[in-house]
Amino acid sequence: MADPLKLYKILTKLYPARFREEYGTPLQQQFSDDYRDAAGSFARLAICLRTLRDLAISIPLELARELRQDLRYSVRIYSRRPGVTFLAVAAMALAIGATTGVFSVVNALLLRSLPFRSPERIVQLGYAFSMPESVSAFHSWRSHSNYLEDAAAYSRADVNVSGAAEAVRVKLTETTFNFFNVAGSDPEIGRAFRAGEDAPGKNSVAIISHGLWQQLFGGDPRALGSTIRLNGAPLTVLGIARPGFDYPSKTAVWTPTVFDHQHIPKSGVFFFLCFGRLKSGIALAAAQTMFDADRKVIRDPANPVKLIPLREQLAGPVRSASLVLFGAVSFVLLIACSNVANLLLTRITERRKELVLRTALGASRARVVQQLITESILLTGFSALAGMLVAQWAVRIATASQPVELTAQTYTILDWRVLSFAAGLAALTGLIFGVLPASLIGRLQPAEDLVRAPSCGSNTRVQRLRSALVAVQVALTLVLLGGSIVMGRSFLKLLGADLGYQTDHVVTMSVSLSGTRYDKPSKIQYYRDALDRLRNVPGVEQAGAIDSLPLATNAFMAGQVKLASGRAIGTVIASSATPGYIGAMRSTMLFGRDFTASDQKGSEQVAIVNAEFARLAGESGTLIGKKTKSPVGDADVTIVGIARTVRYFTNPDEKPYPTMFQPSEQWPLPFMTFIARVHGKTEAYLPVCRDAIQSVDRQVPVFGVKTFDERLRENLARPRFYTTTLLFFGAFALLLAVIGIYGVVSYSIVQRTHELGVRIAIGASAERMRFLLLRQSLLPVALGAAAGIAGALGLGQFIQHLMDTAQRLDGVTCGVAAALLALIASLAVWSATQRILRLDPLEVLRAE
């Protein structure tokens, strides 16, 4: 059996250092007396138990008391140097805050649980299947699958919901009956769809999202059983989904109508999608092999279909970028840490005498270390609290620029993972800063140190350590600057890209006639009236409409076009446009003419193609007057014009799409976006233009009323966010590095005052001394820069790998960044050495 006295001695080590030093011996002695005096083993056991209770009560009490004292002392120490303290807190708050903010994004996208049962087994099968001929064929396929436990088909559309207090436009997902079963999320109220409810005739039912339930019915459970109209089609509400469940893509209504496409009138392009739940015990790789062998899967050698795990699909386009940001922000944190470590080292050296004195007066090393760790944890703890504000702000910006797919994924710092991350960061950095200076304290020899000049011995070690920290900072800063340059260049290219049209002074707005009283001929009349009214708005110069407006569309109708020459052009976008559209866009007709009012139903079927179409056709102006087939449908059309190729997205590396425009009166579609080019302040025209179109028919909602510039801004928001964030991180890192370098030089001047004074006294000029210091200080900068350039080149490649639009980072740019950093560092050193000019050698020598 263990000796209770020894055990007690070990347990007393849990007391804080000062208490232990003061009372360690009496504590052990009392326990030993009590134990010795106890008669019999039962009494001894009772003493042991009572002592354990005593330890459990007194240890936390003493820890709290000593912590209080140390904290009070730390506050006094910090308030003595408010400048340094502020700098350290600001640097750490920004770094911890930014890191926490970015972590909250990573947490939402990659870590936090999703509102699905075993989400790790859900995979997206993408556009892997062609639409089966019937719902029963689909169910037969999925129930016989050897790798899927279950699968559901779905397609998405935007629809107008009416029937409750107000009409709203929402996202609809049409599914098979088993959608909620595959997702593993039963509705919160009511029930999921039942087998057979996805068959025509039984499918006039819907499940609505928790958000829509609140919005339309104010959370009234009587919503169950009530009727809502989707684009006019009546449906009975069967259930309300759980809060946070709005898969896919913020869906507000689910209906079991994916195989009964006409049931809810819609416009636009539809994709038949599929997602499934893997059978338990089947790994993703194995499932992929079985999936590849599945005879129902569409084979496309150019675009092989991959099973995408749900979390990856949801993180989608922002995943890589978020990881890049997380990497960058970790660098900022490291830089801030080395900076604060530097500042604290200065303080420790300044306080060396005090610490030596305390040691001489009997404070043990443990006691001094405890004080130093308390000081640094106080600093980082306070910084972490301030950092929460920065994190909150970062989260808000992230939400605006990189929206998530699912409400449950929302970025927040009020999540245990994020909060523990921030607390962990604070504790870890605090401990490092506490332990680092404490490791230097370990060598204090009171007797020697009190009599020795402060500039010798371990101060050289401190100075070396500080130089090393500067080198690390420079290297990390350069890597960040390199990253910023890569992103900045890409963004400049993005901004400079010629879209092929002008977005200024243009109002845009959309209408959808699906489910309204307009049939094919009356649609034509509606668009004609709407355009007339728009053109009559005072200040509107030109107006037109198109079904797929650049920057506003990401789904197109497309098909192959076979030319009379026999040449075929694959994937030609088919677009329905009104006369005046190309003019209002300020795009150019290269050959031929624009549509006119005479291009009507019944007149000759005409088309305008873009320059890319002409290029692929191997012709230019000679195409005018030639007949060809439309990419959608069998109509023969005569090409009457060739327009300039425009970009549908902002990506400058986007492949130009061959496009064929047909007059809206000859090919009327239920969905159109109007554009109006106006004089003066564009925003002022938004309500006027909306009212003009709304006045044609109050029952047709006009939505997406925005300026074209706003659409461009929205498209650029994400790259702008990444670029500005990286630039901010780069600039912040540079600032920290400069402060670090300045600090090291200032400190070394203080340390070497005596030496400098002697040198000047025996004839060296102050200028020469400054150059000497400059040379010495730039050595760690140069070493750091060399490592930084290598890192930046590596990171540049990494970013390029992660983000398609990123530009290459070349050695020259890196060299320029390094030179810039060295220049700024030299300026910092030069200004720090200014005090040498004021140095009076006589005074220095006298002081010694």
Add this chain to the structure above:
Amino acid sequence: MSRKDESSVQDLLPLSPAAFHMLLLLGEGERHGYALKREMAKQTKGKLNPGPGVLYGTINKLLEQGLIVESEERPASHLDDERRRYYRITPLGRRVAQAEAVRMRQLVEMAEANLGLPEPA
């Protein structure tokens, strides 16, 4: 006693039972820690019998508050144990203990008036 002193005395009240007892015992004369504990246990018939941690925690607190100090004087060498530390009460400690006793007397009076008190057994 000035008003400031009075308020600093009042700020330290109420005392914990162990602290109050220690001050009372030290009012009689200097003692070392273990002696304090033993007498406290004896006087309270074992009701107050602090373990080493609570005992020295209380002593530490009383020292910090300036209610007791470590005594320089040691008993005769044949009675002394070098490892023991002796404590004595300070004038402030005496005033605080008195103030605590007054506070308790007021409590007893209130209890007597409101509840009536039985004679001690």
